[in-house]
Amino acid sequence: MAKITSVFSMRHFFVLSLALNVSLILRTMYETEQGFLCYRSKTQKGQTTQRMRLSSSSSSSSSAATTRTEAQDGVERVINLDQGDPTMYEHYWQQVGEKTTVVIRGWQHMSYFSDVSNICWFLEPELAEEIARVHRVVGNAVTEGRHIIVGTGSSQLFLAALFALSPRDGPEPVSVVSQAPFYSSYPSMTDCLKSGLYKWAGDAQSYSKEGPYIELVTSPNNPDGNVRRSVVNRSEGTLVHDLAYYWPQYTPISSPADHELMLFTVSKSTGHAGMRIGWALVKDQEVARRMIKFIELNTIGVSKDSQLRAAKVLKAVSDSSEHGGTWEGVESFFKFSYRVMAERWKLLREAVNSSRIFSLPEFPPAHCNFLNRVFEPQPAFAWLKCERDIDDCESFLRGHKILARGGKHFGVSPKYVRVSMLDRDNNFNLFVKRLSTIHL
Amino acid sequence: MAKITSVFSMRHFFVLSLALNVSLILRTMYETEQGFLCYRSKTQKGQTTQRMRLSSSSSSSSSAATTRTEAQDGVERVINLDQGDPTMYEHYWQQVGEKTTVVIRGWQHMSYFSDVSNICWFLEPELAEEIARVHRVVGNAVTEGRHIIVGTGSSQLFLAALFALSPRDGPEPVSVVSQAPFYSSYPSMTDCLKSGLYKWAGDAQSYSKEGPYIELVTSPNNPDGNVRRSVVNRSEGTLVHDLAYYWPQYTPISSPADHELMLFTVSKSTGHAGMRIGWALVKDQEVARRMIKFIELNTIGVSKDSQLRAAKVLKAVSDSSEHGGTWEGVESFFKFSYRVMAERWKLLREAVNSSRIFSLPEFPPAHCNFLNRVFEPQPAFAWLKCERDIDDCESFLRGHKILARGGKHFGVSPKYVRVSMLDRDNNFNLFVKRLSTIHL
Numbered sequence: 001m002a003k004i005t006s007v008f009s010m011r012h013f014f015v016l017s018l019a020l021n022v023s024l025i026l027r028t029m030y031e032t033e034q035g036f037l038c039y040r041s042k043t044q045k046g047q048t049t050q051r052m053r054l055s056s057s058s059s060s061s062s063s064a065a066t067t068r069t070e071a072q073d074g075v076e077r078v079i080n081l082d083q084g085d086p087t088m089y090e091h092y093w094q095q096v097g098e099k100t101t102v103v104i105r106g107w108q109h110m111s112y113f114s115d116v117s118n119i120c121w122f123l124e125p126e127l128a129e130e131i132a133r134v135h136r137v138v139g140n141a142v143t144e145g146r147h148i149i150v151g152t153g154s155s156q157l158f159l160a161a162l163f164a165l166s167p168r169d170g171p172e173p174v175s176v177v178s179q180a181p182f183y184s185s186y187p188s189m190t191d192c193l194k195s196g197l198y199k200w201a202g203d204a205q206s207y208s209k210e211g212p213y214i215e216l217v218t219s220p221n222n223p224d225g226n227v228r229r230s231v232v233n234r235s236e237g238t239l240v241h242d243l244a245y246y247w248p249q250y251t252p253i254s255s256p257a258d259h260e261l262m263l264f265t266v267s268k269s270t271g272h273a274g275m276r277i278g279w280a281l282v283k284d285q286e287v288a289r290r291m292i293k294f295i296e297l298n299t300i301g302v303s304k305d306s307q308l309r310a311a312k313v314l315k316a317v318s319d320s321s322e323h324g325g326t327w328e329g330v331e332s333f334f335k336f337s338y339r340v341m342a343e344r345w346k347l348l349r350e351a352v353n354s355s356r357i358f359s360l361p362e363f364p365p366a367h368c369n370f371l372n373r374v375f376e377p378q379p380a381f382a383w384l385k386c387e388r389d390i391d392d393c394e395s396f397l398r399g400h401k402i403l404a405r406g407g408k409h410f411g412v413s414p415k416y417v418r419v420s421m422l423d424r425d426n427n428f429n430l431f432v433k434r435l436s437t438i439h440l
Numbered sequence: 441m442a443k444i445t446s447v448f449s450m451r452h453f454f455v456l457s458l459a460l461n462v463s464l465i466l467r468t469m470y471e472t473e474q475g476f477l478c479y480r481s482k483t484q485k486g487q488t489t490q491r492m493r494l495s496s497s498s499s500s501s502s503s504a505a506t507t508r509t510e511a512q513d514g515v516e517r518v519i520n521l522d523q524g525d526p527t528m529y530e531h532y533w534q535q536v537g538e539k540t541t542v543v544i545r546g547w548q549h550m551s552y553f554s555d556v557s558n559i560c561w562f563l564e565p566e567l568a569e570e571i572a573r574v575h576r577v578v579g580n581a582v583t584e585g586r587h588i589i590v591g592t593g594s595s596q597l598f599l600a601a602l603f604a605l606s607p608r609d610g611p612e613p614v615s616v617v618s619q620a621p622f623y624s625s626y627p628s629m630t631d632c633l634k635s636g637l638y639k640w641a642g643d644a645q646s647y648s649k650e651g652p653y654i655e656l657v658t659s660p661n662n663p664d665g666n667v668r669r670s671v672v673n674r675s676e677g678t679l680v681h682d683l684a685y686y687w688p689q690y691t692p693i694s695s696p697a698d699h700e701l702m703l704f705t706v707s708k709s710t711g712h713a714g715m716r717i718g719w720a721l722v723k724d725q726e727v728a729r730r731m732i733k734f735i736e737l738n739t740i741g742v743s744k745d746s747q748l749r750a751a752k753v754l755k756a757v758s759d760s761s762e763h764g765g766t767w768e769g770v771e772s773f774f775k776f777s778y779r780v781m782a783e784r785w786k787l788l789r790e791a792v793n794s795s796r797i798f799s800l801p802e803f804p805p806a807h808c809n810f811l812n813r814v815f816e817p818q819p820a821f822a823w824l825k826c827e828r829d830i831d832d833c834e835s836f837l838r839g840h841k842i843l844a845r846g847g848k849h850f851g852v853s854p855k856y857v858r859v860s861m862l863d864r865d866n867n868f869n870l871f872v873k874r875l876s877t878i879h880l
Contacts (some may be wrong), residue, residue: 092547097546103542103543104541104542105538106537107533110533112525152743155737156738159738163632193633193636193637194637195636196633197633275745276592276739276741297629298592298596299592299595302592303717306744
């Protein structure tokens with residue numbers, strides 16, 4: 001350092017660090033106007049709020065650079081934990097090395113078709129096999145007697161399910177409900193095209209209309225991590241179970257899920273969000289057929305390249321799990337991911353306790369059949385509440401350069417925010433460090 | 441053969457071949473009930489016809505096996521040219537070899553994000569670069585001053601365009617029109633969700649309603665190969681140009697297309713349908729923003745793996761084109777594909793002339809700036825007409841075990857059928873051979 005400062009004065013560093021911070025702040029402002037998730041969420045009362053967000057930590061090199069700057073000059077950088085970008089998992093797959101490398105040649109997988117003998121003609125047989133296997137190994141879902149349908153992420157499968165479950169030629173759109181707090185994109189995804197087939201009808205707990213409805217059950221729940229069951233419980237309802245987080249790093253696996261229509265995704269199970277691969281397990285053949293038809297009309301199938309890559313990654317998850325603790329010198333996937341989540345939740349709870357102005361949900365411990373241990377859920381998102389007289393937790397945190405998604409987007413009070421627990425180590429650690437220093 | 445027959449009698453072969461044919465016929469019947477493109481096309485008069493199709497030639501091994509059987513026992517197998525599965529191109533990419541192989545490691549491209557500095561945050565920079573380059577090399581579209589938006593095939597971008605161009609809060613859904621014969625999936629894709637934003641309104645030529653509308657201009661046209669312009673020409677209309685086939689193997693490139701919103705896809709340009717990668721070139725920033733929002737709500741971005749593979753393939757197309765006739769011992773991509781299409785159209789026209797019961801459209805020759813030669817369009821589909829008193833050409837051909845898509849799905853007379861010209865050599869050759877032997 002002494003040598004460097006003999007060439008570059010401290011003033012040079014100061015100017016450089018200021019420039020870097022100005023560019024980051026400008027980027028954040030620009031991003032606030034255009035990026036993901038650029039959703040319009042209509043509240044029950046018809047208010048329209050436009051929220052647009054982007055990750056400021058999407059490149060590890062820029063992230064590392066800004067961390068260094070912060071350490072040097074003490075100026076805080078923006079920490080974006082608004083999305084659930086699962087970059088935490090990169091570290092594991094780097095350790096695994098070449099075993100999950102895919103090689104695809106120019107002439108391979110060119111056809112629209114994957115398997116014409118399957119009702120889901122665009123599903124790669126290798127992926128179908130590894131999906132069934134990973135559920136068998138983990139014990140988190142029944143696949144026997146189910147149709148497996150692949151989708152471009154579970155988002156597409158959610159829309160396919162709405163299409164498939166809506167009554168044909170009904171007098172009005174079927175109501176789509178979910179218990180609040182619900183996944184913030186459900187309302188805008190449902191109402192985006194003003195469909196005559198289905199319509200967002202808000203919180204399932206206050207739903208009392210007669211007639212058919214679709215209830216979305218997310219368990220463990222996004223944003224709050226709770227185990228969920230349907231709450232409307234009427235005979236004319238159909239259920240969609242979004243089980244994106246029903247994996248042993250997040251929650252104890254108590255039994256194989258056995259519902260009519262279940263959704264999963266690699267984004268949250270293995271961390272491969274960029275693949276855009278999800279799958280549905282569907283009991284009823286006619287529902288499966290209609291979901292497949294939706295995907296045909298929407299995107300004429302699903303990327304074969306990503307399906308093959310997903311198959312390879314899921315195979316590694318199963319292989320590593322069957323080897324128990326370690327697998328060819330590497331921790332098994334769920335041992336790694338359970339351990340990291342446990343450490344992060346411990347750090348977060350310590351930070352929250354030391355700040356005294358936030359609180360977190362408490363979860364009852366339960367036995368996990370897969371890990372064969374009792375533990376408390378350690379969700380992919382923290383559902384943080386601002387206590388005392390802080391009414392808008394999202395704005396409060398933004399004042400401390402922490403971006404998180406406020407409660408109103410999930411149909412509840414703005415005293416809550418959802419914070420991603422799946423970002424890279426440096427971002428997560430900076431977050432808990434900053435949180436612990438916030439005092440009123 | 442003599443040695444084989446000493447063990448297996450001709451009777452064994454006959455039984456084997458019969459069994460194979462029965463299984464193929466059963467499969468075709470089964471496929472007719474469930475597969476791609478399983479679309480419901482509503483005609484103007486409200487009739488509903490359910491058509492479902494699957495390729496019986498989607499695996500080269502089964503295809504080769506059935507060709508051998510047909511040659512041996514003279515029993516005709518089903519030739520499915522209903523879809524435009526571009527398997528013709530496999531041969532070219534095999535010749536190119538490892539230059540277009542992609543290698544993706546387990547820890548790469550895991551994030552949702554590709555480029556947070558781009559309005560289309562899920563577009564891989566490599567792909568953006570190669571899209572701009574291939575258009576510059578071929579001279580078929582202006583990319584300067586355009587936003588490039590990647591989609592899960594051009595189907596998703598078509599839906600994104602409808603969403604983006606529909607007036608907000610209009611009194612009724614905006615009319616979507618296209619000149620007949622139009623792409624058979626446009627009506628069902630548009631009306632699938634009974635959107636309150638837009639509604640299929642049929643043939644653009646008979647469209648006379650006042651107010652805003654969206655006109656789809658497919659040029660060269662699917663199914664008939666004609667060069668198209670908008671036909672409604674009123675000030676309140678917006679246009680979507682579907683230019684999937686505006687490449688020099690299909691039609692002379694007269695000038696760079698320079699429209700407000702243009703759609704392209706690798707499926708028809710390079711033959712990689714299984715990747716599900718398309719792109720839009722969009723002039724207006726607000727329209728681009730809304731299309732991006734649609735893709736966020738629909739699939740939260742587009743497979744990164746396929747984007748990287750598409751970039752590599754498009755790079756090879758540009759590299760080979762810049763090398764002129766040959767490129768590292770291999771024909772340039774467009775020289776190969778132009779030559780194969782020219783040969784196929786010559787063979788098809790000969791077969792049609794010899795049968796005397798079919799006819800094909802004639803196209804005026806034009807100068808292609810890219811290939812620097814004058815030629816007649818040689819479309820990706822043949823728009824075949826049954827002459828004399830054959831009123832239903834699709835049924836007539838099915839009687840000869842040729843599956844093609846009938847005119848009524850494209851909004852015109854059932855005397856027409858659309859036949860894919862992009863299948864593998866053995867299937868195409870068998871088709872023209874069989875066609876030439878059909879007599880009344």
